[in-house]
Amino acid sequence: xxxxxxxxxxxxxxxxxxxxxxxxxxxxxxxxxxxxxxxxxxxxxxxxxxxxxxxxxxxxxxxxxxxxxxxxxxxxxxxxxxxxxxxxxxxxxxxxxxxxxxxxxxxxxxxxxxxxxxxxxxxxxxxxxxxxxxxxxxxxxxxxxxxxxxxxxxxxxxxxxxxxxxxxxxxxxxxxxxxxxxxxxxxxxxxxxxxxxxxxxxxxxxxxxxxxxxxxxxxxxxxxxxxxxxxxxxxxxxxxxxxxxxxxxxxxxxxxxxxxxxxxxxxxxxxxxxxxxxxxxxxxxxxxxxxxxxxxxxxxxxxxxxxxxxxxxxxxxxxxxxxxxxxxxxxxxxxxxxxxxxxxxxxxxxxxxxxxxxxxxxxxxxxxxxxxxxxxxxxxxxxxxxxxxxxxxxxxxxxxxxxxxxxxxxxxxxxxxxxxxxxxxxxxxxxxxxxxxxxxxxxxxxxxxxxxxxxxxxxxxxxxxxxxxxxxxxxxxxxxxxxxxxxxxxxxxxxxxxxxxxxxxxxxxxxxxxxxxxxxx
Numbered sequence: 001x002x003x004x005x006x007x008x009x010x011x012x013x014x015x016x017x018x019x020x021x022x023x024x025x026x027x028x029x030x031x032x033x034x035x036x037x038x039x040x041x042x043x044x045x046x047x048x049x050x051x052x053x054x055x056x057x058x059x060x061x062x063x064x065x066x067x068x069x070x071x072x073x074x075x076x077x078x079x080x081x082x083x084x085x086x087x088x089x090x091x092x093x094x095x096x097x098x099x100x101x102x103x104x105x106x107x108x109x110x111x112x113x114x115x116x117x118x119x120x121x122x123x124x125x126x127x128x129x130x131x132x133x134x135x136x137x138x139x140x141x142x143x144x145x146x147x148x149x150x151x152x153x154x155x156x157x158x159x160x161x162x163x164x165x166x167x168x169x170x171x172x173x174x175x176x177x178x179x180x181x182x183x184x185x186x187x188x189x190x191x192x193x194x195x196x197x198x199x200x201x202x203x204x205x206x207x208x209x210x211x212x213x214x215x216x217x218x219x220x221x222x223x224x225x226x227x228x229x230x231x232x233x234x235x236x237x238x239x240x241x242x243x244x245x246x247x248x249x250x251x252x253x254x255x256x257x258x259x260x261x262x263x264x265x266x267x268x269x270x271x272x273x274x275x276x277x278x279x280x281x282x283x284x285x286x287x288x289x290x291x292x293x294x295x296x297x298x299x300x301x302x303x304x305x306x307x308x309x310x311x312x313x314x315x316x317x318x319x320x321x322x323x324x325x326x327x328x329x330x331x332x333x334x335x336x337x338x339x340x341x342x343x344x345x346x347x348x349x350x351x352x353x354x355x356x357x358x359x360x361x362x363x364x365x366x367x368x369x370x371x372x373x374x375x376x377x378x379x380x381x382x383x384x385x386x387x388x389x390x391x392x393x394x395x396x397x398x399x400x401x402x403x404x405x406x407x408x409x410x411x412x413x414x415x416x417x418x419x420x421x422x423x424x425x426x427x428x429x430x431x432x433x434x435x436x437x438x439x440x441x442x443x444x445x446x447x448x449x450x451x452x453x454x455x456x457x458x459x460x461x462x463x464x465x466x467x468x469x470x471x472x473x474x475x476x477x478x479x480x481x482x483x484x485x486x487x488x489x490x491x492x493x494x495x496x497x498x499x500x501x502x503x504x505x506x507x508x509x510x511x512x513x514x515x516x517x518x519x520x521x
Contacts, residue, residue, distance in 0.1 A: 003074065003083040007091060010055055010164055012070075016078060025054050026161055027069070029062050034069040046183055048157040063094060064101055071102055084108060125214045128227050129206060131275070133167060134160040136202050136230025137178065139329055142496065144194055149232075149494035151184055152328040155192075158182055166196070170207055174198045202230045221290050225280050225319060228272045231331040234493050235352045236394075238362035239376055243396045243433065244334050247362060250433035250486045251332065251493075252324055253440030254296045258304060266348045267307055267315055269334040274321035281306055282317040316348075327494060353383060358390045358497045360489075365401040365408045368415070378419050390497035392427045394489065399432040399457070402483075429489050436486030443477035 006013045012023040028035035030050040040051075057063050074080055084106040087094055095107045138156040142149060158180055159166075169176035175197035184190050198204045205226070214220045236244045245257040248271065257269065279291040279302060293299040299320065306315055324330075335352030353359055361380050367373050384391045393416070395401075401408060409430075416423040438458055441447035452458055452472055459468040460479040467476070481487055 003078055003080045004086055005070070005074070005083060006086040007055070008086075008088060012054070014074070014078075016080075019078075026051055027054060027066050028052075029065055032065065034065045036066065036069050036073060046181070048154055048161065048182060051157070051161055053161055060097060064097055067094075067098055068101065071105070082106070121214045121217060121220050124220055125210070125223065128220075128224055129167065129210050130160065130163045132206050132227045132230060133170075133203070134163045135228055135329060136200070136206070137163075137166070137196055139230055139232055140196060140200075141178070141192055141194065142329075145190070145192065147190070148184070149329070149496055151182075151190075152494075153325075154182055154184075156329065167210075170196075170198060170203070171211070205229075221280070221288050224278075224290070225282065225288050228274060228321075228331060231272060231329055232358070232493075232496055233331045233333055233356040235333040235335055235356035235359045236362055237335050237349055237352065237359060237380075238364075239367070243364065244362055246437070247394065247396060247431060247433035248332055248334050250431075250436030250440070250484065251327070251490060252322065253326075253437065253444065254322075254446070255437070255441075256296050256299060256320065256322065257334065258300050266336045268317045268336070268348060268352050270317070270319040271324075271332045271334070272319060272321050273324050273328055273330050275323065276321055277323065278321035279303075280319040280321070281315045282319070283313055284316055326490060330493060350383070353387065353389070356389065358392070358493065359384055360392050360394050363393055363395050363412070365395050365397065365404070368408060368411050374415055374419065377415060381420050392429060392492060392497070394429045394431045396431050396433060398430045398485070399435050399459075399483070405430070429492070430485055431489060432484040433486065434484075435480045436484035439477045439480030439484055439486070442474065442480065449474055 003014065003016045006015065010025050012025060014021050014023065023037055024040055026040050028040060028047065028050055029052055030047070052059075052062055052066075054063070054066055057066070074083060082104050085098060086108045089109060092109055095109050098105060098107050134156055137159050138152060141147065141155055141159075142152065147155070159178070162180075166176040166178070175195055178192055178194050178196065181189055181191050196203060198207055209223055214223065236248060238244055248257055249255055252271065256271065277293055277299075279293055279299060281289045281291070283289075291302055293302060303318065307318070333352050333356055335349045361377075381391075383389075393412070395408065395412065398405070412428070413423075413425070416428070434457065438447065438452055438455070442449070442452055449472070453469050456468070458472070458480070459466055460472060460476045460483070461467070462476070462479060
């Protein structure tokens with residue numbers, strides 16, 4: 001029996017003299033076990049972390065395992081040991097692997113069924129479109145079904161494996177049906193049945209640009225700049241630009257942002273969860289430049305060069321693509337401060353509010369009780385109410401003010417309850433971005449223990465004893481993180497402002513604990 005196996009258009013077609021079939025391009029791979037064929041649809045939903053797509057595969061071990069399993073399937077189902085595999089031009093590398101592993105199989109490359117060869121810009125655009133669509137669809141699913149943000153990566157992987165099919169439906173029909181299942185962290189089966197369409201502004205823009213196609217590298221960069229617009233966006237805002245960069249660095253666990261890069265400039269900085277490290281800079285004339293960076297130090301130096309007051313052309317917006325797996329599908333926006341002496345700072349801060357889904361108002365405890373403090377909070381609450389935004393308050397520098405916790409808590413709650421009748425303690429966080437940053441750096445081995453010991457601002461409390469200097473050990477990273485409450489705020493953001501727990505600072509050991517469970521704001 002003559003049999004040909006053709007790889008084309010994201011399908012694997014088996015064509016024989018008497019029978020044939022189409023196999024899905026997905027396969028299961030875990031601990032050397034491989035599954036292919038139509039049975040794979042169930043695994044695709046239930047075990048997406050172990051699912052792969054042969055048309056985008058780059059791992060030789062998995063590729064060989066796939067073709068060995070395909071060979072076993074053909075021998076069993078068709079009783080054939082010699083057959084022909086017809087590969088598109090992009091699979092040239094696979095020919096070498098197959099010839100080495102399966103010498104009896106004939107392999108053809110560049111046959112008549114090969115797809116239209118795309119240039120580098122077109123191929124890059126395809127990749128960007130797949131990412132952008134997968135991101136916006138995943139966030140829509142989480143929002144529609146009110147799912148935990150911790151499920152983002154699992155849902156994203158299911159969507160990403162099928163996104164080429166969804167794109168085809170959107171192009172032909174203007175809509176795509178998402179119908180799949182997955183198991184959440186509580187081992188509960190979640191069933192997703194929803195429709196996405198081109199009426200969504202972000203999806204419409206993605207499809208429109210894809211249909212026009214990239215004309216140049218310049219246009220590709222412009223598309224890339226907007227690639228993650230479907231992310232859940234969190235804006236940090238405060239009076240007078242104080243402390244936000246420290247808090248953002250604490251969330252990221254890296255010294256990514258300099259503390260003073262916007263002392264005299266009005267620049268919106270976005271830190272976007274992505275799968276590569278890039279710096280994209282937009283100027284007043286909408287021109288965009290792209291830079292790659294390999295380390296936080298390199299990034300900080302580039303930001304300092306671009307945003308310094310002596311720079312010949314100041315950016316209006318900076319977007320940092322950064323691999324932050326603990327906040328998947330999230331973009332953090334650091335805006336100029338409100339109530340600045342620079343009028344354009346206030347305008348740009350309001351623009352940052354326009355583009356977000358959740359806003360966190362950062363408060364310096366030292367300013368509570370000042371004459372204009374209540375007016376600042378009132379103005380903020382008016383804006384978020386008009387825009388129907390989710391919001392929270394974060395009191396920063398709690399490593400300095402922890403001894404005054406009770407007084408601060410009482411004073412801020414009097415103000416908030418008076419100005420916002422719907423205010424809940426679950427919307428209030430007590431944060432030390434500084435301790436959070438060093439706790440993560442120490443835990444991840446990104447800072448030497450001696451550097452932490454030499455820092456006179458850092459201390460830990462263990463068994464009611466204050467430890468500092470040489471008394472601090474590696475394991476005290478967890479004490480710093482517990483004290484900082486940074487991971488509580490992370491959870492609040494990851495859950496899209498939902499399911500957050502109220503927080504208390506226990507002064508007997510300076511350790512904060514979450515108490516109870518809350519619904520969204």
